[in-house]
Amino acid sequence: MNTTEAFAGLDCTDCGATFDATEPGRCPDCGGPLDATYDYDAVDVDREALSARPHEGLWRFDALLPFPASEAVSTAEGATPLVEAPRFTDELDVGRVVVKDDGRNPTGTTLDRGFSVAMTAAAQSNAEDVTVASPGNGAQSLAAYAGRANVRHHSFVPSRSTFHNKAMTNVHGGDMRVVGGRYPDAVEEKAEDVLDGWLDLQEFTTPYRHEGVKTLAYEIAAGLDWEVPDAVVVPTGTGEFLVGVEKGFRELRSLELVDEVPRLVAAQPEGCAPIATAWERGLDAPEPWSGPDTICGELEITDPAGGELALQALAETDGAAVAVADDDALESAYSAARYEGIEMGANAGVAAAGAWKLADEGEFAPDATVVLLNTEAGGKSSDLLRSHLMGKGI
Template identity: 55%
Template sequence: MELTPAFSGLVCTDCGSNFTVDVDQRCPDCEGVLEPTYEYDSVTPADLFDGGTTTGQWRFDALLPFGRDSAVTAAEGETPLVAADRLVDELGVGEVYIKDEGRNPTGTVYDRGMSLAVTALSDHDDPDSLEPLALASTGNSGQSAAAYVGRLGLRSYAFVPSRSAFSNKAMINVHGGQMRVVGGRYADAASAVDDQLATDYYSLQEFTTPYRHEGAKTVAFELYADLDELPDVVFIPTSTGELVAGIAKGFEELTEIGATEETPTIVAVQPTSCGPIAAAFDRGLDEPEPWAHPDTIIGELEVTDPAGGAEAVDALRRLDGAAVTVDDSDSLESATAIAQHEVIEMGAAGGAAAAGAWNWQEADQFSGDETVVLLNTESAVKTPDVLRSHLMGQGV
C-alpha cells in the first residue's frame, strides 16, 4: 500500500525502538505496543480537512499511515453528528450531539480501525502466508474483522464468548469468517486464540496490530470538521481502551498541526460491574488490574483485562479527562429513551455514554454552557433483545 508523506513509521511505546510497516504486530524487542508516528510540522489543517470527494474516514489520510487510494474501505466513518435538543434541557448544557457510529458498514465504531488494519495487509508479497488472521472479540470487532478480511479473500477466525450477541455470531459467518464460540466470557475467548490455533497466525487484536486504535482517532477529526470547533466534553463507552486512546490521540494531533489550541474533556464510561480502566484511573494506577468478577448484561463492555488499559489511562491523564461508572439499568434506560425520543437506535453499549452524561448532571459536573458529545459505539440492531428485555422488566 501507499504510505503517506507525513507518516514516519512505528515506534514502540515501551522501549522507543523505531520500525517500518514491515513490523506490524507487537514490538519484536520487548512486546510493547507500536504506535504510528508522523511529521506534524509537514501537515497543515488544510491538508487534513480538504479531503476532496473521498467519502468516509479516508478523507483524513494526511494523518493516516496509508493513502486513500490503497484503502480497503467500505466508506466507514463520516457518521452523522445528530443534535439531541431535548437532552440540552435535561442535562442543563449548551448543546448535545450524538455521534452515531451505529451507521458504519457493520454497525460499529470498530470498522474504522479494522479498515486500517486490513489495508496494512493489502499488497502483501505473499498474502496466503498471513493466514489465518485471528482475534478474540466480544462480538462487534469480530464481525467487522470478518467483513474486512473478506475483502482480501483471506481466512479469518473470530473467537467470541458464548454470551456474544446472536447478530454478531450470525454476521461473522455471513461475511465469510470462521468462528469459534468459546464457553464463558471474553477472557476465555481471548485465551482460546493461542490455545486452539495450533499454528502461527496474524493477529487483528487491538494493540497487537498498531492500526485499530489509529482508526478510532478519525472520530476526533470528524467532530472538529462537523462543529467547526471542538466539543467540550465527549462521553465514550469504554471496554478495551482503544477508543479512548485513539480519539485522544486525534484531539492531540489537532493541536500538533495548529488546528486547535486545547483538547476536550474525554470521559471514559464503564459499567459499575466491570470498570477496570475507571478503577485504575481513580486509584492513580498506571495500568488496570484485571476485574475479578464481571457481571454486566452489556457484553460489549465486559472486558476484564483491557489490552489498551494502560494506554487509555495514560490518555485520560494527558487530556485531563475523567472516568465514571454507570449501572446497566441506567445504560439501557438511556438507550431506550433516546430511541423513543431522538430517533437514533443506540446500542446497549452506546447507552453507557448517555448514562455517563446523566451521571455528570446528577453530580453537578456541568457548568451549563458546554457542547457535549455522546458516542454511540454500535447500532441497536446488535442487541434489540437486551434493550427490549429491559423494557419488559419495567412492565412495558
C-alpha cells in the same frame, strides 16, 4: 508497503524503540504496544481539506494515516453524522449535547474504522490468515473487511455473544469458533489455537486499530466547525476508542487546527470497570477485574489491552471516568431511541448514562458542549432494549 508521505514509522509506547510499517505486532524488544508516528511538517492539510470529500469516509484523511486511500480496504466507513440531541441537552442542563452516531458504520460499530486500517496493512503485507478474539462486534467487523480483502479469517467469540454478531460473522464467511463462557475464555482459546503465520489483529497487538479510530476526532472537530467540545464521553472496554480519540485531537492540536483537546470521559459498566476504578485510585495501570458481571458484553473486558494508554489519555485531557449500572445504560439507550429518534446499542448507552451521572454531580458547565459517542447501532442489542422495556411494564 506503500505508505503515505508523512508516515514516519511505528514507535513503542513503552520503550521508545522504532520500527517500520511492516512490524506486525507488539514491540519485539519489550512487548509494548506500537503507535504510528508522523512528520507533521510534511502533512499538507488545512481545515477545508479535512472537511471536504465526506463520501470517501475516513480515507479522506489519508494524509494523516499510514496508507494512501488508493490502497484502502474500505466499505466507506466513517463520515458518520453528529446528531443534535435537544431533549438530552435540556435534561443534562448543558449548552448542547450531540451524538456522534458511529452506529451508522458498515457493520454498525466504531470498530469498522480500526479494522479498515488494520486490514489495509494486512493486505499490503500479503497476510493469508488473520485472527481476532472478540465479544462479538469485532468478529463481525473483521469478517466483513477480511472477506472484502479475500483474506482467510478466524475469530473466537464467547457463547454469550449476540445472535446478530454470530449470524453476520457467518454470513461474511470465514472460520468462527464459539467458545463456552465469557470473553476472557475466547482470548484464552485463541492463544492456544492460533497457528503460525496467522496475523493477529487484536487491538494494541496490531498497531493500526486505534489508528483508524482517531479519525473520529477529526470528524467531531470538523462537524463542530472546529470548535472543540467541552467533553467527549466514550464507552470504554479495551481502551481502543479512548486512545484513538485522544490521539486524533492531539494531532489536530499539533497541526494547529484546534487550540486544545477536549476533556475525555471513560464510561464503563459497574460490573466491569477496571479503567474507571484505576482512575479513581490514581493508578498508572488497571488491575484485572475479577468476577465481571454486566449485560454490556462489548465492555466486559476484564484486562484491557489499552488500559495503561487509556489512563494516560484521561490524564492528558484532564479527563474523568465514570461507572454506571446496567439498568441506567439500558434506560439511556431506550431514552435515546424514544425521545431523540437515535438508535443506540446497550454498550453505547453506558456513555449516555455516564454523562447523566456526571451532569448530576455538576461536572459540566451550564454552557458546555458534550459529545456522546454512539459506538454501536441499536439493532445490535434490540433484544436487550426490548426486554428492558418489558421490565418497565411497557
